[in-house]
Amino acid sequence: MMKEYDNFDTLAFLPVSKEDMESRGWWWYDFLIVTGDAYVDHPSFGPTVIARVLEAEGFRVAILAQPDWHSAEAFKAMGRPRLGVMIGSGNLDSMVAHYTAAKKRRSEDFYSPGKKAGLRPDRAVIVYANRAREAFPDLPIIIGGLETSLRRFAHYDYWEDKVRRSALVDAGADLLVYGMGEYASAEIARRLKKKQPVSSMTDIRGTAFMASNPSECKFESVTVPSFEAVSTNMEDYANATRVEYAEHDPVRGRAIIQQHDRRYLIVNPPAMPLSTKELDRVAELPYTRQYHPMYEALGGVPAIEEVKFSVIHNRGCFGGCNFCALAFHQGRMVTSRSHESVIREVTALTKLPDFKGYINDVGGPSANFRHPSCKKQLKYGMCADKRCLAPTPCKNLDADHSDYLSLLRKLRAIPGIKKVFVRSGIRYDYMLEDKNQDFFSELVRYHISGQLKVAPEHCIDSVLDYMGKPHIGVYEKFMDQYRRLNDRYSKEQYVVPYLMSSHPGSTLQDAVALAEYLNRRGRQPEQVQDFYPTPGTISTCMYYTGIDPMTMKKVYVAKTPHEKAMQRALLQWKRPDKRKLVIEALKEAGREDLIGYGPECLVRPDRAPGRSPAKPKAKAAPAQEAKKPVSKKGWAKAKPKKNARPGGKKHK
Numbered sequence: 001m002m003k004e005y006d007n008f009d010t011l012a013f014l015p016v017s018k019e020d021m022e023s024r025g026w027w028w029y030d031f032l033i034v035t036g037d038a039y040v041d042h043p044s045f046g047p048t049v050i051a052r053v054l055e056a057e058g059f060r061v062a063i064l065a066q067p068d069w070h071s072a073e074a075f076k077a078m079g080r081p082r083l084g085v086m087i088g089s090g091n092l093d094s095m096v097a098h099y100t101a102a103k104k105r106r107s108e109d110f111y112s113p114g115k116k117a118g119l120r121p122d123r124a125v126i127v128y129a130n131r132a133r134e135a136f137p138d139l140p141i142i143i144g145g146l147e148t149s150l151r152r153f154a155h156y157d158y159w160e161d162k163v164r165r166s167a168l169v170d171a172g173a174d175l176l177v178y179g180m181g182e183y184a185s186a187e188i189a190r191r192l193k194k195k196q197p198v199s200s201m202t203d204i205r206g207t208a209f210m211a212s213n214p215s216e217c218k219f220e221s222v223t224v225p226s227f228e229a230v231s232t233n234m235e236d237y238a239n240a241t242r243v244e245y246a247e248h249d250p251v252r253g254r255a256i257i258q259q260h261d262r263r264y265l266i267v268n269p270p271a272m273p274l275s276t277k278e279l280d281r282v283a284e285l286p287y288t289r290q291y292h293p294m295y296e297a298l299g300g301v302p303a304i305e306e307v308k309f310s311v312i313h314n315r316g317c318f319g320g321c322n323f324c325a326l327a328f329h330q331g332r333m334v335t336s337r338s339h340e341s342v343i344r345e346v347t348a349l350t351k352l353p354d355f356k357g358y359i360n361d362v363g364g365p366s367a368n369f370r371h372p373s374c375k376k377q378l379k380y381g382m383c384a385d386k387r388c389l390a391p392t393p394c395k396n397l398d399a400d401h402s403d404y405l406s407l408l409r410k411l412r413a414i415p416g417i418k419k420v421f422v423r424s425g426i427r428y429d430y431m432l433e434d435k436n437q438d439f440f441s442e443l444v445r446y447h448i449s450g451q452l453k454v455a456p457e458h459c460i461d462s463v464l465d466y467m468g469k470p471h472i473g474v475y476e477k478f479m480d481q482y483r484r485l486n487d488r489y490s491k492e493q494y495v496v497p498y499l500m501s502s503h504p505g506s507t508l509q510d511a512v513a514l515a516e517y518l519n520r521r522g523r524q525p526e527q528v529q530d531f532y533p534t535p536g537t538i539s540t541c542m543y544y545t546g547i548d549p550m551t552m553k554k555v556y557v558a559k560t561p562h563e564k565a566m567q568r569a570l571l572q573w574k575r576p577d578k579r580k581l582v583i584e585a586l587k588e589a590g591r592e593d594l595i596g597y598g599p600e601c602l603v604r605p606d607r608a609p610g611r612s613p614a615k616p617k618a619k620a621a622p623a624q625e626a627k628k629p630v631s632k633k634g635w636a637k638a639k640p641k642k643n644a645r646p647g648g649k650k651h652k
Contacts, residue, residue, distance in 0.1 A: 011288045013041055014051055015062045018078050029060040031189065032081040034128050035145075036097075036120035037090030037111040037303075038295055039065040041288040044307040046145050046181070047088050052285040053182050054189055059083070065292075066112065066119045069127050075135035083192040085132045086185065087173070088145025089124035091303070093534060095159055098122060101532040102561065103159060113291075114299030122159075123147075129171035140198040142188060143167065144177035149329045150536030152178045152208050152267055153244055153258055154227040156237070156544040158533040163231035163544075166258070166265050168208055174198045176208040180315065180330060182282055183271040205250075206271030211264045219255040219269055222247060226259035234545035235552070241541040242549040248328060251381030273316060273335040280341035283312070289352075309355060310423075311345055313337050313407065314364035318373040318388040319427055321455075322468040323503060323531065323539035326365050332382045334369045339407050343414065350416035357417060360449075362408060363424025368431055368439070370404045373397055390468050391461075393433050401431070401439035408447060421449040425498075428454050428478040429470040437481075444485040444493065451494040454478070458500065458510070459517040466505030466548065466555060467539070472517075496527065501567040502558040503531040504542035508589045511567040515602055516594070518571070528571045530564055573602040 015021045016039060021029060031054055035047035043049055051061045062081070067074035075085075090097070090111055097109055097120070108115040121127040125148050132141050151167035168176040175198060177184045184206040191201055202209055203218040214223070224243045225236035240258070247253040253269040274282065289308065291301035316334040317326045342362070349355055361367070372378065373388040374396040388394050411420045422443060431440055443452075456475040458464050464471055479495065486493055501511060518524060533540040541549050548555045558564050566588070569581035582603050586594050594602045 011286045013039070013063075013288055013292055014055065015078070016065065016292060016294065021062065021078065026060060028082055029062050029078070030054075030081060030083045030193075031059055031061050032064055032075070032078065032085045032132075033061060034064045034067065034075070034085060034087040034132065035090050036066060036088070036094055036124040036128070037092075038113050038119075038301045039063050039292045040111075040301050040304050041290060041292070042304060042307060043283055043285070043287055043289075044310070044312065045091055047090065048287065049282060049285075050086060050088075050144070050181055050185050052287060053186055053282060056281075056285055057186055057189060059189055059193075067128070067131075069121045069124075069131055072131045072134035075132050080136055081139065083189065084140035084142060084198070085136065086142045086144065087125055087128045087132060087171075088143070089120065089128075089147040091146065093147045093150070094120055094122060094124040096532070096534060099159060101530040102564075110302045113295040113301055115302055116298070123170075125151075125167055126171045129173045133172055140175070140188075140192060141171070141173040142175045142177060142185070142198075143171050143173040144181050144185065146325075146329060148176055149178035150325050150534070152176055153224070153240065153256070153265070154230050154260070155535040156533065156540055157535065158540070158543075163227070163237065165227050165260055166208070168210060168265065169260050169263075174209070175201060175204075177206060178208065178267070178329070179206045179270055180274070181206065182274060182278075202266070203268070205268050208265060208267040210260070211266050212262075214257045214264045214266070216264075217255050217257060217266045217268075221255040221257050221266075223257045223259075227261070227265075228259075234547060238541055238545045238547040238549040238552060241538065242552075245328065245538065245549075246384040248331065249381040249384070250331065250333065251377070251379070252384075253381070270331060273331060273333050276336065276338050279315065279335060279337045283337055283341060283345065306360070309349055309352075309359055310361035310363070311342055311349075311359065312364050313342050313362055313404075314366075314369055317365035317369065318382070319366055319430075320387045320390060320468050322466065322542075323500070323537055325534060325536045328536045330365060332373075332388075333377055334372055336370045336403075339410060342407060343410055346411050346417070346420075347414055350414065355416070357419065358449075359411065359417065359420045361421060361423040362411060363422060365424075366427045366430075367422050367424035368401060368404055368426055370407075371398065371400070387468060389427070389429050390470050391465055392470075393429065397430075397433060399430055399433035399435075401434050402436070405439045405442060408442070412446065419449070420447060422447045423449065423453065425453055425455055429474050432474065432478055432481070440481065441485055441488075444482065444491060445489045448491075448493050451496045452482070453496045453498065455498040457498060458503070458506065459514050460506070460510045463503060463506045463510050466542065467500070467503055497525060498527060498529065499525050499571055500529050500531055501571055502564040504539055504546075504548075504557045505555050506558065506567065507556055508558070508563065508566060508585060509591075511570045512586065512589050512591050512594070515570040515573055516600070519573070519600070519602060524574050525571065528568055530568050570602075579603055 033051045041048055054061050062078050109117045112119045125143050129141055148167050157164045184204050187204050224240040230237040230240050250270045250272045256267045258265045291304050314336040316330050318332045457469050459472040461471045533543040542555050546557050566581050566585035569578040570585050572578050573582045595605050
């Protein structure tokens with residue numbers, strides 16, 4: 001299979017028009033793949049992966065990328081597919097692609113040609129499915145991808161501020177595929193080829209369907225509160241969320257039934273993760289690794305730049321952050337590709353004409369996960385009521401980086417490779433649990449492109465508990481070791497910490513405490529994410545209900561746009577445009593002691609009209625607060641080094 005990688009120029013894009021099909025001698029085709037992204041033929045793009053998987057199964061597949069959704073004409077342009085239409089919104093949720101956390105319209109879309117915004121509709125999967133039904137009334141319609149996966153149950157919609165029905169109901173599709181989708185999509189395709197009615201496909205893992213009777217479920221099942229109940233009762237919504245997460249396990253998970261009006265949504269148990277051999281096969285399909293040439297005159301597709309010379313080596317994440325949808329989409333069970341497969345891919349990349357010798361990333365959901373978090377999972381599944389890492393690591397945790405380190409060493413030795421970087425998020429809490437420090441040492445010495453991304457998110461332990469993150473002491477221990485290693489190797493490398501404001505559980509006082517924590521250490525982050533309540537996460541459930549679904553206890557939620565803006569402003573207190581909000585927030589929190597001229601103060605007091613108050617002498621900072629010089633690029637830097645290589649590009 002990888003022999004075709006010897007020359008990417010000989011690989012062909014999938015058809016995107018009737019002319020493309022005719023040039024191949026096709027007078028019919030099997031499946032139409034509809035996507036809200038531009039067509040980028042790369043293994044980082046979900047719709048492309050499904051299309052290539054189906055092609056490898058022997059099906060004829062055409063791509064319809066970012067069609068005009070105002071009528072069904074664009075869907076008819078390539079003719080009627082023989083077996084069905086498969087629809088996704090692309091790599092991003094269409095609402096997240098269109099709107100910021102403040103619900104402001106974005107001006108750019110990196111998954112569209114020339115970054116042009118507005119080339120896909122809001123709630124793209126639903127709109128595309130309805131247009132496809134208009135075009136082909138009697139054809140099976142299957143929806144999938146990230147947007148669909150996270151909306152498979154009745155879910156809170158932040159943009160409408162209400163609970164919406166399952167995407168399957170609003171799309172009017174025949175089947176919903178959730179999770180990564182290769183297994184389910186291929187199985188559906190094989191059955192359709194055998195002329196099995198789509199209405200009878202009720203036993204495929206990783207799918208959901210609508211039924212007139214719950215007895216149509218083919219698996220052991222559990223029932224959650226109905227759409228009508230969760231849309232009116234907060235406790236019912238929280239209870240449903242807890243069960244949905246508990247059962248999202250390929251080994252022990254049960255089917256989940258949720259009534260919608262007079263019909264029943266039946267969500268079958270998740271599909272098993274792909275094995276190493278299967279992951280290798282999917283990764284090594286004949287992708288061109290380029291955007292389609294039809295976009296060249298439009299400015300290309302910028303999203304390819306971050307992944308063009310990157311490699312995905314794993315899937316799944318047992319980190320369990322409550323605000324992250326990974327656990328509910330890819331799952332918590334980690335699987336990885338073989339060394340040989342990754343080496344073949346990287347070797348092929350060195351032959352591309354624009355390759356400069358740098359592999360930008362060898363990563364995935366969390367870069368330093370290569371195997372399940374403990375040995376019990378393959379037999380018993382993931383624990384329903386425990387987390388692997390937070391608030392403290394499980395005693396059964398298998399913290400071992402030896403396989404990942406071995407892979408990175410092999411990649412560094414490939415002819416033509418100058419540097420191999422790790423830019424995906426590193427789970428520093430997991431890394432600290434590894435008694436062998438070789439990986440940490442070599443990460444610092446060889447694999448950081450100027451800056452390392454980590455995600456402490458907050459400093460208040462109660463807030464971190466609601467986030468599902470380790471306590472701040474773990475981050476401080478990591479930073480101590482990171483500084484020592486940079487000193488050992490005479491490196492000038494930065495840490496870029498991700499922080500989040502207004503997460504459920506974070507009060508205004510907590511936001512002030514975080515600002516104080518940063519100020520004491522002479523640091524102000526440039527990157528702050530206001531909590532974004534996207535469908536399918538535990539944190540979104542907290543935001544909507546004010547209840548932690550894991551404990552069913554009440555949790556404080558900053559909901560008004562003004563309070564959310566104040567919490568965010570506190571983390572960027574030095575910005576002149578945030579000054580007014582910071583002063584207001586400090587007064588409201590009863591912390592006017594932080595308005596003044598001392599080193600502990602965040603902002604200076606307002607001046608009286610026509611007066612300029614004298615500035616008192618600042619007291620010397622306590623010796624224990626002295627820190628290394630601070631860079632604008634991150635929280636802290638290590639020992640200076642002459643001719644240091646500049647930091648890498650900002651990671652999306």
